[in-house]
Amino acid sequence: MRVLLSFLFIMSICCSVFPWGRSIVRSVFILPALISATQPGALISNGETIQHTQITISSQTGPVYLDIFQPTGHDPLIRSARGGVLIVPGVGDNRQVPQLINLSEALARTGLIVMDMTTPILMNYDISEQDTDATVQAFKKLESLPGMAGRHSGMISFSGGVPLTCFAAADPRIKDKVAYVAAFGGYFDTTTLIETFGRRSITIDGKAEAWHPIDIPIQVLTNITIKNFSYDEQTTLRSGLATNAQPLSAEQLQTLSSGAQAVYHLLKGDEPGQVESNMKALPPDVQQLLAELSPKRVIKDIRAPIFLLHDRNDASLPVTETREFDAALTQLQHKHEYVEFHIFDHVEVRSGLNLGQLIGDGTHLFSTLDNLLYAGS
Structure with missing residues (x-):
C-alpha cells in the first residue's frame, strides 16, 4: 500500500509539474469529448469551471469577432500550466x-484559454489574404488577456x-511567439x-x-475567383455554379469572357x-490571387x-492537398506531424462509427x- 501510494503521489506530481504530464492528462480528458462530440461527466466534474464571453476587436480590414472560453478559477501554481489556443474554424459563421x-469548452475545462475567431469576410464564405491582420490581432489579444x-x-x-x-504564423509580428499550428482539413496550394x-x-x-x-x-x-469580373459575369457565374443549378447554355457561355468561362468549367x-x-486561360490577376492564398x-x-x-x-477539400503539405514540410525538414483519419465528415466527427474505427483513429x-498540447506547454 505504501508503494502504491508513493507511486500515485509521484505520478500526480509528474502530471501537474512536468509539461509532458500535463499534456497527457489534458489529452485523456479531451479525447472522449472530441470523439463523442459531447463533454463527458468526468471532464465536467473534474475540469475547471469556465465562462464564455464575446468581444469585438479591430483589424486593418474591419471587425474581428472573438468568442473566449476561459477557466474561472485561480491561476495555477505552475505558470506554464495555463496556455492559450486561437481557433480559426473556417468559412461561414x-x-x-x-x-x-464542445471543443472550445473541453479545452478550456483542462485549463486553457480558448479564443474562437471569425471575420465578416469568412462569414460571407470568402477567404482573403487581408484577413491575416485579423488573425494576428486576435492572437495578440489572446496573449494580452489576464493571466496570459x-x-x-x-x-x-x-x-x-x-x-x-x-x-x-509567418507574420514577423508574432512568428516567434506561436507555439504550434494545427491545420485540419485544409489545403496547401490554391492552384492545384x-x-x-x-x-x-x-x-x-x-x-x-x-x-x-x-x-x-x-x-x-x-x-x-470572380471578384474582378464584370457584374453581369459575376451574376451569371454565381447562378451557374449555385447548388443544384442547371448547366449554363452555350448562349450563356458565349456572353462570358474566356477567363470567366475557364472559371466556370x-x-x-x-x-x-x-x-x-482552362488554367492557362485564367486572367493574370486570378492566377496571382491563387498564389497569394496558398499556404x-x-x-x-x-x-x-x-x-x-x-x-x-x-469531400470538401481533397486529402491530396494535405499530403502535398506534408511532403513539402518533409523536404524542408520542418518539424511537423501528419495524420489521416476515417472518422470525420470533413472536420466534424461522423455519427454511427463502429468500435474498430473509434479505437484506430x-x-x-x-x-x-x-x-500538440505538449508543444503548447
Missing part, C-alpha cells in the same frame, strides 16, 4: 456550431481557416486545388480515383480533359511546429493531441 463549442503574460499560445485551424493561421476541382479526381499512391466536391467549397472558390468540373488549358507561399517563414490532420475521404488522435 461557425460560432453556434455544436462541435466547435509569459505563457504559450498555439493556433488550431479548420478548412478555410488553414491559410489564415499559416499566414499569421482548383485543378483538382476541374478534374473531379485525385491521385492517391499512383492511382486515380473519382472525387466529387460538395457545394460549399465550390461557393467559396466562386467568391474568391474548372469549378463545374464539366471539362476534366481540358483543365490545363505554400509562406511555409519557409513559419517557425512553429505544424500538425497536419485530414480525413482520407474528405482515436489512438492516432490522442497521440497528435498529446504532442
